[in-house]
Amino acid sequence: MNDAHSFAEPQSARVTHLKLDLQVDFSERLLTGTASFDLQLAAGCTQVVFDTRKLQLQRITDVSGNSLDYVLAPEDPVLGAKLTVQLPAGLQHVVIHYTTSPEAEALQWLTAEQTASGEAPFLFTQGHAIQTRSWIPIQDSPGIRFTYEARITVPAPLIAVMSAEHLGPQTTAGASTFAFRMLEPIPAYLVALAVGVLASREIGPRTAVFAEPVTLERAAFEFAEMERMVEAAEALVGPYRWGRFDLVVMPPSFPYGGMENPRLTFVSPSLLAGDRSLTTVVAHELAHAWAGNLVTNATWNDFWINEGTTVYLELRLHELLWGRERAELLQSWGYRELAAEVARMGADSPDTRLAYDMRGRDPAEGVTVIPYLKGAAFFWTIEKAVGRAALDAWLVGWFGRQAFCSVTTEQLLADLRAHLFARIPDQAAALELESWVHDPGLPESGRPPPSALLQLVESAAADALANKSLAELDTAGWSPQAWRHFLGVLLAGRPAPALLSTLEAKFALSKSHNAEVLLPWLRLQVQAGNQAAIPELRSFLSEQGRTRFLRPLYADLLSSSWGAALAQQIYAERRARYHSLVRLSLDKLLNPAAQSPL
Ligand code: BES
Ligand code: ZN
Secondary structure (H helix, E strand, C coil), X not given: CCCCCCCCXXXXXXXXXXXXXXXXXXXXXXXXXXXXXXXXECCCCCEEEEEECCCEEEEEXXXXXXXXXXXXXXXXXXXXXXXXXXXXXXXXXXXXEEECCCCCCCEEEEXXXXXXXXXXXXXXXXXXXXXXXXXXXXXXXXXXXXXXXXXXXXXXXXXXXXXXXXXXXXXXXXXXXXXXEEEEEEEHHHCCEEEECCEEEEEECCEEEEECXXXXXXXXXXXXXXXXXXXXXXXXXXXXXXXXXXEEECCCCCCCCEEXXXXXXXXXXXXXXXXXXXXXXXXXXXXXXXXXXXXXXXXXXXXXXXXXXXXXXXXXXXXXXXXXXXXXXXXXXXXXXXXXXXXXXCCCCHHHCCCCCCCCCCCCCCCCCHHHHHHHHHHHHHHHHHCHHHHHHHHHHHHXXXXXXXECHHHHHHHHHHHHCCCCHXXXXXXXXXXXXXXXXXXXXXXXXXXXXXXXXXXXXXXXXXXXXXXXXXXXXXXXHHHHHHHHHHHHHCCCHHHHHHHXXXXXXXXXXXXXXXXXXXXXXXXXXXXXXXXXXXXXXXXXXXXXXXXXXXXXXXXXCCCHHHHHHXXXXXXXXXXXXXXXXXXXXXXXXXXXXX
């Protein structure tokens, strides 16, 4: 298959194993060292092509140190620079000596003050989708899998962790070298590294949490259900193939809720709500251990396969772990968000298609809810048609048949036809699978059945909007998910400021520790023009760095009559602290003049 986001030519020379040896230099914000490769070559092949971005190459050699000729093309703004290395006949191993740039997109270097303890600097990588090439010269396509080993040298007392088996450190004066190996073949976007003062706490036999020592206790409490989650997932989709499932809590500027790096999911500290109410993100990242990491989208045009299957599994896990009522509410919430997004984009907008052409764009830039929620709705529709038992059997079979492979949208459809619909082809035809993945808009068949809790929350919101008294509003036992849904309905109904003050007086929503509740609450304040909320807006936009939370709030402020200048002011103050991927998305909104990768 052809990946428009990589220069690599795997049909002639393909990386099968990577060996990294890197020194981490916090003062210069550089990684320096070597990436060595084992290659699989087609007959007569004379060159190998890598993806790179802003890398400084010192030299490229064979394993004996003999220099090899290479050409580094000029940088393409989206794809980076193509590196072509000449291979003397039959040479299957090359060594690239290089240094990263301080502006490498995948690397976020944080000062001590930007961490929880404030005591030591921190570094983390974010490779998904095409950023790995800015810290490793690599064949950066999700269709190319390789095993890896790494030695990472960091100044004492920092420690390094990676998305791999940890083999333990060697410490010399002032520095430690950590060794890792990943024996399962993975795509480049799943190679991940974090360096900081980190401690760990066992949760279960194959689960642990890593965090800065000051955060460890809270993190261990919040994620205490991890082992149970892995057990539930195995009951659903078959054996967990990665050995351990550990988590590491990132600094606040981590741009996502979670990132499914194999063996070691990276999570945002915004999940530490204190009541385990946001651990569904962990269920999501765990589901990627099958949908994404075991069976991977072949190109970024097939991204919906990773996220759609994952959200479907996330909600199934949610049901197993926390009950049907909560899961159904999330499903309805998802469909509601999806319908709103499709309405916003226009039902005939090409961006509402599941599979679409991402050529010329950074796949991490325009991530919408479409691949997630329309992707999940695709599976809800199939489930409704064939029943859970049949779909579950197909899922287990799919993850077995395609284990450690990368798959296209067409392969997924063909597999569904061959293994799920073989005896009921008429049903496949009736579902219009092709239309589901290739046409814009939202088929009505994806709508989940209304749940009792959903109806309760929605009628409470309707009553509130109709200015009925809130005295009878019985919210006892409402989960943060129920509150989020309630506030989402209010947001669409443009409530009067008086309703918001009554709600605040009664429920102190502005004091919520749950960012999923705070977000719609703050959006309501912006909509109502409540300038008293400015300090809370400011801290929400400063204290965490997730695109999914920042973007809607900035967009609301910009389009309000009073908040545009404030948004510009806060963005100017905070921009340098946001992750490069977040800037990529927010610059479009707030700072069109400064679309440099700074
Ligand atoms: N792998 C994604 C994060 C991602 C998406 C990175 C696109 C780069 C490009 C991760 O699994 C994810 O989807 N995170 C969500 C979790 C949520 C949907 C539960 C997030 O961070 O919001
Ligand atoms: Zn995901």
